Amino acid sequence: MVLQSVGGSKIYIGTRVALPADLTVDLTDFAAQETEWLQIKGWTNAGALGDASEAITQNFIDADRTVTIGGTKNSAEQQNVFSPIPNDPGQKRLKEAVDSCANYAFKIEWGAGCLTQGPVAISVASPAVITWPGGHGLEAGSPVVFTPGSGTLPTGLTAGTVYYVLPTGLTAKTFQVSATPGGSAIATTAAGTATSITAAAQPVGMTDLFYGIALSKSKNGGEANTAQMATHSIKPNTNIVEV
Structure with a gap:
């Protein structure tokens, strides 16, 4: 078990x-992104992200009990807080998303400050073998980016x-990669x-992707020594792809 900090997330x-007709996305839907x-810089507080099933209940007279089953899935609005940076391209696009009625693609890399990073060698072969001297500690499915x-x-x-x-x-020091998990x-x-x-890798399960709509923006109040922040509500309208 590895604990992962929220700090460093992006x-x-x-x-x-x-939106796809079946409201379902997979990794291939994000290739163009x-x-x-x-x-989106200036992120100071991350809202919760995830699906929940609507509860369907039925009362049974003879058992004197109510039984619950899962219904349609729904994601709660994610309330994210940002320090206003007027010239930040990410914040500008987020504001455009709030002002429009369109869905946008979103990605969250949780705990990105703890990513594994280091020099690697890549063979010319079929398949190519990546060697990470000293060991990499990666799991199957870990997302990896290479920078020359x-x-x-x-x-x-x-x-x-x-x-x-x-x-x-997959060994302690070597691995192969694919375009999709x-x-x-x-x-x-x-x-x-x-x-x-240089290779940089996120832990498995710490990257979330989804299509959603930015619903609102609000500014906080407070006493004199309170920093002015902006809260943005982002509502997923598809499943959340976890990588």
Whole structure:
């Protein structure tokens, strides 16, 4: 068991999106957002995020008891508090979302300040093998991002794109990756020009993605020595994809 701090968490807003007919999303629905995410800075308090089932109850005369079953799923509004930063691109887009009636893509990386980060070597092979000297401590399914130092990654991998650790070939110091959790292992076909490569990985289950609508913005009051903050209400309108 590993305890994870809320401190260091980051929240991102993507672009406007159309809700799917079945109100269900998966990781593939967020692929186009990889180059669109804007971090909403100045985050001071994170609201709770998650689904709850509506309760359906039925009274039984002969048993003198009420039985409850789960009904439709619904996510409560997430109340997030931010320190106003007028020129922050993420806060500007969040304000645009409040002023519109459109749904947007959202991503939260919980406890991002505790991410695992370090230099790696990537082989040119099928599949490519990533070696993390000293050990990586990652689990199958962990999301990983590679960043080249003054050059390019091996052909087959893209800098800044999220990949996922596979169970196959997973050892204390090496692993393979796929474009989606549990997908096909990625192969590299040519060496890159980077003088160094850094990998950064979030723990499994600490990244949440969803489509939702920004409903409101309010400013707090208080006595003289109270910092002015803005509370934004974000309501998920789809399931929450946990990575």
